[in-house]
């Protein structure tokens with residue numbers, strides 16, 4: 588047993604799934620959703636945890652994609 592304030596009951600945040608990132612995740616998307624912005628995400632289950640930076644990038648990217656789609660018509 589280790590003394591001190593570490594609480595084993597709480598799971599640590601999953602690392603961001605984006606290749607070479609690995610920062611603690613703040614959001615979990617489905618892999619399909621996340622791949623709209625990051626097509627090269629590794630297949631690791633159906634969930635894709637993203638860190639704050641990449642979640643922002645994802646939001647921006649999906650929004651831009653939607654806008655482009657609209658402009659294309």
Ligand SMILES: [Zn+2]
Pocket residue numbers: 603604605608609610637638639640641
């Ligand atoms: Zn990340």
